[in-house]
Amino acid sequence: MTARKRSRNSRGPGASAALHLTLAVASLCAVFPVLWLLYLSFGPSGAWASPGQVLSHGTLGNYADVLFRSDFPKWFLNTVIIAGGTTAVGVFLAATTGYAVSRMRFPGRRPLMWSFLITQMFPMIVLIVPLYRLMTDLGLLDSFPGMILVYSTISVPFCAWMLKGYFDTIPVSLDEAGQMDGLTPFGTFYRIVLPLARPGLAVTAFFNFMTAWAEVAYASQFLSADHFTLAVGIGTFAEAQRPDWALMTAAAVIITIPAAVVYLLVQRHMVSGLVAGGTKS
Amino acid sequence: MQRLRRSWERHWYAWAMVGPVVVVIAVLVLYPLLYGLFLSFTDANEANVAKNIGANHIPATFHLVGLHNYWQVLSGADGHFYPRLVWTIVWTVGCVAFTYGIGVGLAVLLNRPIRGKIFYRLALILPWAVPNFIGVYAWRLMLNGQYGVFNRIIGLVGIPGQAWLDGETAQKVAVIIVNVWLGVPFMVVALLGGLQSIPAELHEAGEMDGASPWQRFRSITLPSLRPVSSTVILLGTIWTFNMFNVIYLLLGQNTTGSTDILVTYGYNLVFNGVANYSMGSTYGIVVLLILLGFSIFYGRRQLKEEQL
Numbered sequence: 098m099t100a101r102k103r104s105r106n107s108r109g110p111g112a113s114a115a116l117h118l119t120l121a122v123a124s125l126c127a128v129f130p131v132l133w134l135l136y137l138s139f140g141p142s143g144a145w146a147s148p149g150q151v152l153s154h155g156t157l158g159n160y161a162d163v164l165f166r167s168d169f170p171k172w173f174l175n176t177v178i179i180a181g182g183t184t185a186v187g188v189f190l191a192a193t194t195g196y197a198v199s200r201m202r203f204p205g206r207r208p209l210m211w212s213f214l215i216t217q218m219f220p221m222i223v224l225i226v227p228l229y230r231l232m233t234d235l236g237l238l239d240s241f242p243g244m245i246l247v248y249s250t251i252s253v254p255f256c257a258w259m260l261k262g263y264f265d266t267i268p269v270s271l272d273e274a275g276q277m278d279g280l281t282p283f284g285t286f287y288r289i290v291l292p293l294a295r296p297g298l299a300v301t302a303f304f305n306f307m308t309a310w311a312e313v314a315y316a317s318q319f320l321s322a323d324h325f326t327l328a329v330g331i332g333t334f335a336e337a338q339r340p341d342w343a344l345m346t347a348a349a350v351i352i353t354i355p356a357a358v359v360y361l362l363v364q365r366h367m368v369s370g371l372v373a374g375g376t377k378s
Numbered sequence: 379m380q381r382l383r384r385s386w387e388r389h390w391y392a393w394a395m396v397g398p399v400v401v402v403i404a405v406l407v408l409y410p411l412l413y414g415l416f417l418s419f420t421d422a423n424e425a426n427v428a429k430n431i432g433a434n435h436i437p438a439t440f441h442l443v444g445l446h447n448y449w450q451v452l453s454g455a456d457g458h459f460y461p462r463l464v465w466t467i468v469w470t471v472g473c474v475a476f477t478y479g480i481g482v483g484l485a486v487l488l489n490r491p492i493r494g495k496i497f498y499r500l501a502l503i504l505p506w507a508v509p510n511f512i513g514v515y516a517w518r519l520m521l522n523g524q525y526g527v528f529n530r531i532i533g534l535v536g537i538p539g540q541a542w543l544d545g546e547t548a549q550k551v552a553v554i555i556v557n558v559w560l561g562v563p564f565m566v567v568a569l570l571g572g573l574q575s576i577p578a579e580l581h582e583a584g585e586m587d588g589a590s591p592w593q594r595f596r597s598i599t600l601p602s603l604r605p606v607s608s609t610v611i612l613l614g615t616i617w618t619f620n621m622f623n624v625i626y627l628l629l630g631q632n633t634t635g636s637t638d639i640l641v642t643y644g645y646n647l648v649f650n651g652v653a654n655y656s657m658g659s660t661y662g663i664v665v666l667l668i669l670l671g672f673s674i675f676y677g678r679r680q681l682k683e684e685q686l
Contacts, residue, residue, distance in 0.1 A: 116487055117494075123484055124501035130516040130559070131508055133527065137519065146525030190402065193395040203392035204385065209400070216407055217613070218669040220620050222644040223662025226417065226655050227410035250406045253399060282391040311509035314622050318649065328511050335515060336630055342519060349512045360507035364500070 131353070138350045142343035159347035169348055171323075172330035175241075177355075179326060180309035182245035183252065187305035188298060190253045195260030196286050200272060210261075213254035221314050232319065239321050247315055252308040256301045263297030264290060299363040310356055327352050417659040418447055424653040440656070447660040456657070458643060459664075466639040469554065470618045476558045478611060481565025486599065488566065489573040499570075506563035514627045517556045518543070521628075543629060546636040553637050557624045561617075565610055572606030573599070608680045615676075616669055640665050 108116070137144050138159055140151035163169045198206055228247065229238070237243030267290060275285040291298070310327070317329045325333075331352065334345040421443045428438040451459045488499060505513055520528040523541030533539055542552040576599065584594045600607075625642045638646065644661030647654045 113492075116490065116492060120484070120487055120492070120498045120502075123480075124498055126559070127504050127563070128501050130513060130520060131504060133520060134512070134516045145519040146522070148527060190399050194399045197392045197395035201389070201392035201395075203389040205396075206392075209396060212403065214673075215670065216403065218616050218620075218666060218673065219407065219411065220641050220644070220662050220665040220669075221622065222641055222648065222658055223414040223666060224407065224410045225645075226648060226659060227413035228406065230413070231406070231410060246402065246406060250402060253402070257399065283395075286395075307509065311511055311623075313511055313627065314645065328509065331511070331515070332627070335518075335627075345515060346519075349515060353508050353512055356509055357504075357507045360503075361500075364503060364507075 134346050134349050134353075138343070138346035140343065142341060145342050145346070159343045160351070163344055163347045163351065167344065167348075168322075168325070168330060169327075169351070172325050172327045173351070175320075175324055176310060176326040176328075178241050179244045179248070180306050182241065183248040183309035184302050184305045186245055186249045187252045187256060187308075188302050190249060191256035191260050191301050191305075192291065192294075192298065193286075194253070194257040196264055196290060198257070199261045199264035200269065201282075210258070213258050216250075216254040225315065225318065228315075229318065238319060239324055241324070244309075244316065244319065244324075244326075247319070248309045248312060249305075251312070252305045256304055259304075260294070260297050260301055263294055267293050303359055303363045306359055307356065310352075414659045414662055417655050418663050419444060420656050421446075422655040424655075427655065443656075447656055448664070450657075451660055451664060459640075459661075462638060462640050462643050465550070465636070466619065469550075469557075469639055470615055472554050473557045473561060473618045473621075474611060474614045476554070477561035477565050477614060478607070480558070480562050481569050481610075482603070484562070484566050485569035485573055486595070488570055502566055503563045505560055506567070510560050510623050511627055513560055514556060514624055517552075517559070518628055518630070521552050521556075523548075543632055546634055549629060549634060549637045553624055553628055556628055557618065557621060560624065561614065565614070568606055568610045569603060572603045576602040608676075612673065612676055615672065619665070619669060 136151055137148065139155050139157070140148070140159075141154050141156065144150045144154075194209075197203070198210060232238040232243050232247075235243070237246070271289055271293070272285050275289045276282070280288060312326075313328045313332070316326045317332070320326065320329065327348075331345060331348050334341050334348065419442055420440050422438075422440040426438060426440040429436050450456045454460050484502060488495065488502070492498075517528075520526050521542040523529065523539065523544060526542070528542065529539030540548050540551075542548050580598050580602065581594060584598050589597070619639070620641050621639070622641055622645070625637055625639055626645070629637060640661055644658045644665070647661065648658035
């Protein structure tokens with residue numbers, strides 16, 4: 098009888114414990130590899146094989162080596178430029194397109210939406226060789242603008258689709274009110290819709306940033322050593338004749354920090370932004 | 379003409395807004411795609427494409443070979459396509475099934491009122507915040523058969539250690555584990571949002587009718603999640619089918635080749651040894667056709683179910 102009276106939102110201590118236990122184990126699985134990297138980064142180069150060494154020979158030497166005695170700072174700067182550029186270009190393109198397909202019924206709208214969906218399916222191997230040639234012809238190979246454009250084409254279709262869903266949730270009556278007051282469609286977009294869409298834009302920015310921050314296939318073929326991004330550069334620690342795992346772990350930790358900070362800033366909006374895009378498509 | 383002008387006057391705002399995207403996509407996606415399609419009908423490779431050696435320009439000498447490459451691939455004559463295809467399908471189905479299953483489970487748990495919810499949510503989504511190549515390298519250290527910490531951990535619960543990064547089967551299991559670890563957060567986030575949009579009255583009504591929690595999950599939660607589920611499963615399938623980083627980086631030069639999916643196999647055709655541009659492009663086009671076919675089939679079926 099008591100069990101039946103218990104509402105959906107309350108549960109017995111046993112169920113509670115099981116719930117917490119499951120979530121705690123899952124959280125641990127999710128977090129452990131990251132914490133493990135952090136832990137190993139304070140040890141000597143053999144620490145990954147005998148982790149006890151970290152406690153007995155703890156050091157910040159790896160960080161000093163990475164920051165002052167490797168090409169890491171250069172890679173970091175390259176990646177910040179490329180990822181920053183991709184974010185700016187990607188958010189701009191995705192927002193204008195998402196708004197147009199959300200609010201305006203124009204000839205070519207449906208084919209455009211379809212082409213975005215299909216672009217998601219393009220395996221990079223069919224594009225990478227032609228893109229290589231195209232970039233060479235345009236003089237953009239091994240350059241920042243070239244990489245920014247390439248990454249934008251990867252991220253924009255998905256982001257435009259997601260933002261379209263987000264704009265759909267903003268009442269059209271607000272746009273109409275704006276136009277009554279004499280705003281042009283561009284003005285309405287810029288002054289009314291964009292400020293309301295900040296959560297969606299934040300998620301879009303995050304997605305663009307991460308695309309550029311973590312891409313390996315294009316970067317490792319299109320860029321020369323001077324323009325390496327972090328994703329390619331860190332591979333040189335791991336793939337060398339004698340892999341240097343201590344440097345790799347320290348570099349990995351430094352690389353993760355900006356990504357994690359951006360993530361913490363936008364994660365609040367993540368659920369609403371994603372689902373708006375997911376369900377309304 | 380008149381109509382064209384009227385149409386322009388009415389729609390130029392919209393066209394101006396989508397214009398930049400259309401130009402960028404046409405130049406950087408459509409043109410390369412057509413060029414890749416063209417290459418797949420030729421025998422282009424490193425030896426016969428146009429190149430500049432010093433001041434000398436050597437013109438291209440490759441030829442059109444019609445459907446020869448496709449025949450090589452689809453008849454199984456190249457000896458690699460079908461084994462790679464089978465593994466690609468196993469890999470995709472395995473990864474999507476595990477990520478979706480675990481994702482639904484965790485999302486349902488997280489959706490309940492519970493103390494420390496924010497902490498759990500942040501922890502569970504963390505793998506998503508880490509660039510995926512970093513996650514892959516972390517696992518590469520952990521999974522080492524001799525010294526890695528993974529074997530010690532599973533040893534604690536009585537599972538014997540494996541040389542995860544060496545044997546064929548072990549490598550396959552390893553790449554799936556890593557990809558599931560990377561993929562679950564996206565599922566949790568998307569499904570959690572879907573769960574939050576289910577009206578509470580539905581569950582209350584189910585409870586009134588005496589439905590058990592399991593019955594409520596099956597007949598209320600899962601059907602209500604369908605729109606989100608079909609989207610994330612479709613996206614998950616496409617992304618996993620094309621996943622490059624996990625396969626390429628986890629094993630490094632240690633790979634036996636048995637974990638190569640179609641995409642990484644095609645990549646190696648182009649960038650390892652004598653570059654075989656035509657076969658690489660053929661693999662790319664075949665992958666694209668498979669994904670297009672799947673999406674159309676999946677979209678149709680999903681649509682039909684919703685119409686019923």
